[in-house]
Amino acid sequence: MTSPFADDDYGAPGLLASETAGDNAPALSISELSQLLKRTVEDRFGFVRVRGELSGVKRAASGHLYLSLKDDGARLDGVMWRGSVQRLGFQPADGVEVIATGKLTTYPGRSNYQIVIERMEVAGEGALLALLEKTKARLAAEGLFDSERKRPIPYLPRVIGVVTSPTGAVIRDILHRLRDRFPVHVLVWPVLVQGQGAGAQVAAAVRGFSDLAADGAIPRPDLVIVARGGGSIEDLWAFNEEVVVRAIAGCTIPVISAVGHETDTTLADFAADRRAPTPTAAAEMAVPVRAELIASLAEFEARRQRAIGRQVAQARERLDARARRLPQPQALLAAQAQRLDDLGDRLRRSLGHRTELAAAQLARHAGALRPGLLDARLRREGERLSALRLRPELLLQRIGVARQRVDALDRLRRSLDPDAPLLRGYVLVTDATGGVVKTRADAVGHAALMLKFADGKLAVVPQPDDPAPRPARPRATPAPGGSTTQPKLL
Structure with missing residues (x-):
């Protein structure tokens, strides 16, 4: 058999491809050839129904469905657009045998063909049951x-x-x-x-x-x-x-x-x-059933009434039986009543006897209460009182002892009086808060000092020592009115 691509027609193969005049087989681009194949396949297989088993079922985020149909000897890729997927009456899964209706087309990007499915149904009741299982x-x-997750049905x-x-x-x-x-x-x-x-x-x-x-x-x-x-x-x-x-x-x-x-x-x-x-x-x-509920409620009410009546009757019987066993109230109180009468009689007799004894005792003591006896005792007590005389020498002695003690305490008070040295020319130095300043160093550290004399106080300001000794100043003379004129101490 002679090949249509023999060297006699096209010449020997060379290094560069060339176009000859009148050539009825010009070179096609890949896109042109893909479009020719696409039109040919879609024109020839514009409506097909195929039966096969689903494999590789995958739903894209866009809602489109991508899958493969296969049998024992071949495999066919398929796609189902979102609008068709929404009309499906079942959930596609791998292994389900279906009958798909659509058209064949090519996918130039991968140089393969596929079926665009418009409708897909389960292939028979057996396949449907298999999908169900x-x-x-x-x-x-x-x-x-x-x-475990089943919940009880509400009763009413x-x-x-x-x-x-x-x-x-x-x-x-x-x-x-x-x-x-x-x-x-x-x-x-x-x-x-x-x-x-x-x-x-x-x-x-x-x-x-x-x-x-x-x-x-x-x-x-x-x-x-x-x-x-x-x-x-x-x-x-x-x-x-x-x-x-x-x-x-x-x-x-x-x-x-x-x-x-x-x-x-x-x-x-x-x-x-x-x-x-x-x-x-x-x-x-x-x-x-509402009627049955009403009847049941009526029966329960009757049973409740009978149960209550039975309980009341049994309680009454038990009460009567126990009441018959109890003694009579008069029998329970007879001994106590008799004892009460006996004690009452004894009480009356005891009171009379006690009264007689008290009267006899009073009569005995009343005989000793005579006016002559009282007068004699009164005279004896008067004589004792007259014998007790208050001697002045005793009182004067006690007064002298007390005066000596008072004089001693007064001398001690005068010796301990802090103002007593002031009368002898001493001065009490205090700070602004009233605290006593005892040393010269403490005096220099204060902004102001208070000098207390026997006849009054004087505020002064301390000064640091001068290097040259100063002559002694005459003592301040009290000014009229009790104040002294002494501006500074140091």
Whole structure:
């Protein structure tokens, strides 16, 4: 077979490439060739549906989804833009078999081709169940289904929040059952229960009930019921979405899951605090039967009355039995009454006898109290008083001794008087505070001194010594009026 690139047509290969006139195969740039390939692939494969297993699923910060589709013999890169990702009805994960619908295109930057996915669905019910098991195992590993985090359902909730479709039979069944059993305040959060966006609405409703303030304008539910009627696994898939499971697990209000019929099971059932086989059963779990409560209360009241009556009757019987065993009050007080009478009689006799003895003693002493005896004693005491005379020499002797003692104390006082030396020409030197200045060195250190004479005081200012001795000054003569003229001491 002859190659289209034989040397006969293009000549022998040379060092420099050359263009020949009439050449119908001009050299293309890489970008031109990439654009030709892109148009060719997109024109030929503008709409394709491929089946394969997801691998390397990665969601970018922009919201786009990058992945690979593979089978036993080949691998195809794929991208799904953010708008298409938001319409997905499941969470893509590695290992899930899907059918992707879109178009093939090339990516010149890497010289490869890829599929731009517009729509992606799980490939059959088996693949959907496999995806369900993988999601369940992953969430269970996080502890979202642990029994330790399940909370008890309140016995008698005042407000119940219901997350379901507002037009289906489910909400009517729940309201009817609640009305029959125990009417309570019901808040309905309307949502889609299947189809595109249903999972996001259910999760938002559960979070909305959980975020209500306890004292807000809208009463906060004490219990939340997430309910939906029966259907296929595809119809119930919204309650298998991870966003719904996490919203139920993170709800601060106890949640009852009532999705589908008794044989239907969703991941929401595992995350909820209680699973109900049907929405009607959820209403029965939520509240007790009011008539039964009234009957129970009546029975408890009757039992209470009977118990109280029985206790009172038994207490009365015990009291009567003990009262019969007690002696009569007259028998208890008979001995004491007899003893009281005996003591009273003895007291009366004792008082009379004591009075007789006192009268006899008084009579004996009264005989000794005669006026003659008193007069004789009075005379004897007068004679004793007359014999006692006050002799003047004794008093004068005692006065002389006392005068000598006083004279001695007065001499001692005069000898210790600090002003006595002043009469002999001495002077008392004090500072401004009244302290005594005893030495010359102390006197020079003060700004002013006070000299106290026998006839008065004189303020002076100390001066330092002059090198030449000064003649003695005459003694100051007292000025008229008692003051002296002596300006300085030193």
